[in-house]
Amino acid sequence: xxxxxxxxxxxxxxxxxxxxxxxxxxxxxxxxxxxxxxxxxxxxxxxxxxxxxxxxxxxxxxxxxxxxxxxxxxxxxxxxxxxxxxxxxxxxxxxxxxxxxxxxxxxxxxxxxxxxxxxxxxxxxxxxxxxxxxxxxxxxxxxxxxxxxxxxxxxxxxxxxxxxxxxxxxxxxxxxxxxxxxxxxxxxxxxxxxxxxxxxxxxxxxxxxxxxxxxxxxxxxxxxxxxxxxxxxxxxxxxxxxxxxxxxxxxxxxxxxxxxxxxxxxxxxxxxxxxxx
DNA sequence: CCGACAACCTGTGAGC
DNA sequence: TGCTCACAGGTTGTCG
Numbered sequence: 001x002x003x004x005x006x007x008x009x010x011x012x013x014x015x016x017x018x019x020x021x022x023x024x025x026x027x028x029x030x031x032x033x034x035x036x037x038x039x040x041x042x043x044x045x046x047x048x049x050x051x052x053x054x055x056x057x058x059x060x061x062x063x064x065x066x067x068x069x070x071x072x073x074x075x076x077x078x079x080x081x082x083x084x085x086x087x088x089x090x091x092x093x094x095x096x097x098x099x100x101x102x103x104x105x106x107x108x109x110x111x112x113x114x115x116x117x118x119x120x121x122x123x124x125x126x127x128x129x130x131x132x133x134x135x136x137x138x139x140x141x142x143x144x145x146x147x148x149x150x151x152x153x154x155x156x157x158x159x160x161x162x163x164x165x166x167x168x169x170x171x172x173x174x175x176x177x178x179x180x181x182x183x184x185x186x187x188x189x190x191x192x193x194x195x196x197x198x199x200x201x202x203x204x205x206x207x208x209x210x211x212x213x214x215x216x217x218x219x220x221x222x223x224x225x226x227x228x229x230x231x232x233x234x235x236x237x238x239x240x241x242x243x244x245x246x247x248x249x250x251x252x253x254x255x256x257x258x259x260x261x262x263x264x265x266x267x268x269x270x271x272x273x274x275x276x277x
Numbered sequence: 278c279c280g281a282c283a284a285c286c287t288g289t290g291a292g293c
Numbered sequence: 294t295g296c297t298c299a300c301a302g303g304t305t306g307t308c309g
Contacts, residue, residue: 079303132304
């Protein structure tokens, strides 16, 4: 489900209800996520105060001060099918509701994740010490990512450019949908070997990644199947997809028929005219 | 170092 | 209606 814009939409929706609030209790109903939910997490979080809710790539970071005064971070990743949203105490948990964070203001943050590719982890002290965060590439919406950075990161990569921009070590948070959309906007064939993308085209691609992600965030993310934001509302960026899921339909720019192929077992959609080899 | 591929898991929709 | 198969927003680990 969630790529960076959906995670950011979730963060913005949750932040006002959790920042500076105290955790009454945490409930784990299923520890079997991509990695096991740490033993003792419930006890550790009881009485903790959330200072801020931030985001790194597709990770949500609940920056906490524990009851014993120690600082640490609750890391939540939504995987493919995860969703984090606000419920009240009268909402009974359903089959795939694996984790709750209950606050003293009556709000409950609930994680639902049918496929269980998500993560709920704890990192004491500095969150960025966590190996999953330490190795992650630059944030695409900051000055840490631009055409020069992308150009440098792609020089020794013979793999297709689409696969390389989806590599979280190169740039954080670009998933399948937005990789497809950004390559279309930049006019680059997704199969192009990354090292053959020129500096000028890396500039265009980095700009397209930023613009695509920003526009999706402004639209509240994309709603596919059942994704909804933290307030239960659907995003609407899916109505603005230019290539993703549009195979067989005419290109919005040139009316050529959008094509689909597979790269690393993922669907790639592109316009053969706007994204020439 | 790099790339290809399987693996983790459930739900859904298409086709028969 | 019901079965089987392919596929879905992500990431990691293994192997060559």
